[in-house]
Amino acid sequence: MLFNFADNIDITLMIVGTISAVANGFAQPLMTLLFGKIINAFGSSDPSDVVKQVSKISLLFVYLAVGSGIASFLQVSCWMVTGERQAARIRSLYLKTILKQDIAFFDTETNTGEVIGRMSGDTILIQDAMGEKVGKFVQLASNFFGGFVIAFIKGWRLAIVLLACIPCVVIVGSFISILMAKMSSRGQVAYAEAGNVVDQTVGAIRTVASFTGEKKAIEKYNSKIKVAYTTTVQQGIISGLGMGTLLLIIFCTYGLAMWYGSKLVIEKGYNGGTVMTVIISLMTVVHQGKIVERGTHNELTVDPYGAYSQLIRLQEGEKEDEGSSKLEVDTVDNLNIDSHMARFSTQQRTSFASRTSSASLQHSQSLRGLSGQIEADIEQGQPDNKKKPKRVSILRLAKLNKPEVPVILLGTIAALVHGVVFPIFGLLFSSVISMFYKPPEQQRKESRFWSLLYVGLGFVTLAVLPLQNYFFGIAGGKLIERIRSLTFEKIVHQETKWFDDPANSSGAVGARLSTDASTVKSLVGDTLALIVQNISTITAGLIIAFTANWILAFIVLAVSPMVLLQGMVQMKFLKGFSADAKVMYEEASQVANDAVSSIRTVASFCAESKVMDMYRKKCLGPEKQGTRLGLVSGVGFGFSFLALYCTNAFTFYIGSVLVHHGKATFAEVFRVFFSLTMTAIAVSQSTTLAPDTNKAKDSAASIFEILDSKPDIDSSSNEGVTQDTVVGNIELTHVSFNYPTRPHIQIFKDLSLSIPSGKKVYYAPLLLPLPILSILFGFFFAKRFYPSFENQALEVAAAKVKEVPNMELIFRSFIPPSLISEKIDDDQFEDARSEVSRQTLFY
Structure with a gap:
């Protein structure tokens, strides 16, 4: 089929x-x-x-x-x-x-x-x-x-013995995968709760700001991300234990193979070439289970084109078919807006693979009109958001990790030891080869010695990998927690107009705090571990090779880049060469989208064949590009x-x-060959597993753009004059006002208004109250003359306005349960809400 x-x-x-x-x-x-x-x-x-x-x-x-x-x-x-x-x-x-x-x-x-x-x-x-x-x-x-x-x-005897390791590798790998899946699920749940706090806070930011609830929201968010930090560290330990256990099994199997192979050479007439052929043949089969990607669930799902992300999409394909077509129209609105936000907030590509539904053709047309209107508003009101954030230095990012310097140093030591493992493995492998051609008694002694060294190397790996992952997991987890906390604190204290930009809606802000913070971690801890590990590997490999035979080492070193290149291509092969077809066929998909959304028009003019001709023309370019990519x-x-x-x-x-x-001698030739070859393979594989630094730098720039921003109205600032008591006199003198996102629409022009304390002032519904309250709460600056409260500049007095109980009664019905203040009881709340609902005028 x-x-x-x-x-x-x-x-x-x-x-x-x-x-x-x-x-x-x-x-x-x-x-x-x-x-x-x-x-x-x-x-x-x-x-x-x-x-x-x-x-x-x-x-x-x-x-x-x-x-x-x-x-x-x-x-x-x-x-x-x-x-x-x-x-x-x-x-x-x-x-x-x-x-x-x-x-x-x-x-x-x-x-x-x-x-x-x-x-x-x-x-x-x-x-x-x-x-x-x-x-x-x-x-x-x-x-x-x-x-x-x-x-x-x-050599069937040796092959049967070596097969014993394969079930062990499968069992351990499956067990670790199950544990990692459970830990990833816990981490997702933990940060989902933190993300819910972000969504509620940013979505109701005016309410939060009205009641000076920023501090409460920050405390709640920080308590949630601490749980996510714990799961991150636990994932690091489990990942290290899993990889360490797998390498222990493999190294112990090599030790068993060397010991039993020597026994077969002495007693069954095998030779060194036969033993090594059997060992390499079977261990190559085991090594086909290479690590294609490494990291936590959150980190791996950031890249939509990675092997892990592709696997997740394949597993969830049927669920998408059942559930994605049932999205409500308001979800479509959010997706349209969030996709636009993502383009402005970060410079990394985000793929939305959701399939949305609409009740009818009119719905789809209204959605497209809404999306187009949003884009037009952004272009008119917020042109600066299209600018790419300035790149930040890694040193500045590293300063955020300064409290974890002792932990990073311990992780660096573990990475140094880890880097030496594979060059030493090459040394042992080459030394064993020459052992098979020595006298029987000497061969028996050396076979036990080299086999025990293999086992010891396996236990060293088992000890080092969990420590490396644990220490760098602590450093990385603390960095993520600190970045998220500082960024969220800065976000909730932004002026209100900042949130009116669709690029800063709850969805976009949540994506920054979730994705960008996780990606930034790779620039410090992960990159440092990789650099230290590779330096250690290269240094150990060169020392072993040049100590064995410097002439041959120079010659092999000259051609080692070929082995390095081959390792990188192999890792790319395991991930896949294919480009993103969704991007390649974007123009063709647009033709199909226009045709299906306007199917009545297409059918009325019998334009089906014309649409197909247009679609095929748009597909010619991507098809040729795909063919060239294949070649x-x-x-x-x-x-x-x-x-x-x-x-x-x-x-x-x-x-x-x-x-x-x-x-040179027989042993020296293979010592140089295996030490440099294993070094090149280890470096190529680890380099291929390196995080996308460009994406991480873009994420860091996005984060620091928020941290460096200076809001016009900073609710966290204590500067200026404050009063101990508030009477409640409000005066607006010659105020002109328009919303920042609608600069071409005038709301107030030369408005003067005086509201004495304790008096009720009635307005026509929906015309004046909301803009006035927005100004009084300090959401926006008015033009020409600033309003005053208690004869104070409004930015100073806004905090006092937010404490007026009547304001709380008016706005409480719009507050999510997690943000409701406890200043009034339920009876007061119900009475006030009934009173407001009964009135036809807003005061």
């Missing part, structure tokens, strides 16, 4: 891509065979004959490199191109079918939001399922089975394998030449 829309070209591409993926998957097991032969050539051959033997095998490496490069290119390019072609065909046929439906179908069965949602959402999932992921699955499957076949053919990705993926195997061939050939001339 998935490939029903494939034509002959697509079928050909899929066949070629599948065959290439199978061939590419078998390339790595074949490499282990050649590696075993290389080991035997170095260990068994006479130094005078080693160059000849190694040259033959190195040439086979080159052949394997060329074949693997071609297969990799065809695998990625064929599947990406056919996936793009079939997805485009499905989009076109879906729109064509929709346009053929009668009008009643659009009134009862579907709506514009659902149609566009399926075209932009479901087709992306279909393209993922029929594109490069199919080739990836075939490649990894053939790699898996190929590794087992090679291992059992070369370029295929070239990059193929070149990565070509570079890797050619680098191996070159290194072993140069090593054999040095051994032949007495400039």
Whole structure:
């Protein structure tokens, strides 16, 4: 069913891509065979004959490199191109079918939001399922089975022993995943409560400001984010324990393999090449479970194109189908506004994959009109919001983490130890290879020694990883908590006009506090841990390599960037090469949106074929772009394998030449090779897992833009003259006023008004009271002459006005339960509300 829309070209591409993926998957097991032969050539051959033997095998490496490069290119390019072609065909046929439906179908069965949602959402999932992921699955499957076949053919006894580690890895991985999911859920719930405080406070900011409830809201928000901080630290510990346990199992398995492999060499006639072939074949299968992304649930879901986010969307696809089409019209309003806010508040791309519904064509037209009006208002009233916030220095951000310096230092020490692990692993691995060619008694002693070292290395990793994650989790969690607290405190003390900007509505402010604060954490703790770890890894690898043989180390170091590049491309392959189809097809989706939303007009003029022609024209560019992307990705993926195997061939050939001339020994060649190779692989994988610093810098700029802002009316300021008692005389003298977001509409012009204390002043309903109260409460500045209260400037007296009980009675019915003041009891509240409702005039 998935490939029903494939034509002959697509079928050909899929066949070629599948065959290439199978061939590419078998390339790595074949490499282990050649590696075993290389080991035997170095260990068994006479130094005078080693160059000849190694040259033959190195040439086979080159052949394997060329074949693997071609297969990799065809695998990625064929599947990406056919996936793009079939997805485009499905989009076109879906729109064509929709346009053929009668009008009643659009009134009862579907709506514009659902149609566009399926075209932009479901087709992306279909393209993922029929594109490069199919080739990836075939490649990894053939790699898996190929590794087992090679291992059992070369040494079934050792293969059976090594299989014992796979169930342990699966069990531990599953257990840790379950724990992480539970902790992530707790963290989400904890911050959801804090987000609810933000939504209620910002959504009712006038009420909060009227009753000087800023302090109460800040205290409540801070109490909620403390719970989120605790879950962040716990997630770090669990993540570290999980990764440490997995590495402990793997290192212990290596130790067992070395000990039992030595026993088989002595008693069963195995050789070093056979043992290493079996070990590398099976452990390569285990290592296919690489870490594609690392972080907490909140951090990983920030990036909508990451592997974790894609997995979440795939799992929740059916739920979206059932629930997203039931959104109310007011939810659509919020989404329209929030999407506009996000464009102005941060410079990072945010994807809204929701599918909205409307009751009828009139509803959808009114929503579009509302959205357009909002955008026009923003352009007229708030042009400065389009400016990109200034970048901030990392040093300034680091100062916010200053109280956690001791914790960061402890985490840095743990990261230093963690960075040394893989170079030491390479040292142990190379030392064990030469052990297999020593006399039996010496081999027995050394096998026990090296096996225990592997176990010890595993326990060191188990101790270091949780500590590193724990210490940096504390530092990062405190930074997030501090940023959120300071930002929220600054937000609630902004002048009221700041909240009238749609870019600063409750949804946008909540997104800043949730997403931006979490992203900023990566600039300090995560980046520091990564830098320290990589410096430690590189330093240890270079020391081991140059101590072993400086000549060969220089030569291998010159070609190490190829291995580094290959590691990065492999990690990118696991994440996926495909670009965001939703962005690529944005213009085409707009054509479909206009056609479906105006389906009566399209049907009246029989313009279905014209709409389809326009849609196909808009799709031509993205289709060509997708094809080019497939070809370029295929070239990059193929070149990565070509570079890797050619680098191996070159290194072993140069090593054999040095051994032949007495400039190096068998053990030194592999010590240099594995120390630098493991260093390059570790650095490439950790670098690929590095956070998006550009996105983090944009988030930091967005946060500091708020922290650095200076409101015209600062309710937190204690400057000026205050009075101990208030009588209540109010006077407005020649006041002119208009709302900041409507500068072209005059509300008051030369208004003079005097309100003695204790007097009631009646106004025509809805005309004057709200603007006057807004001025009296200090929400806005009036033009020309400032109003006065008790003969004081209003910005000084506003705090006293907010304490007048009558004002509280008028506004209390608009306050969310979490913000209701406790100054009056329920009976007073009900009486006052009834009185206000009964009156036809507002006073």
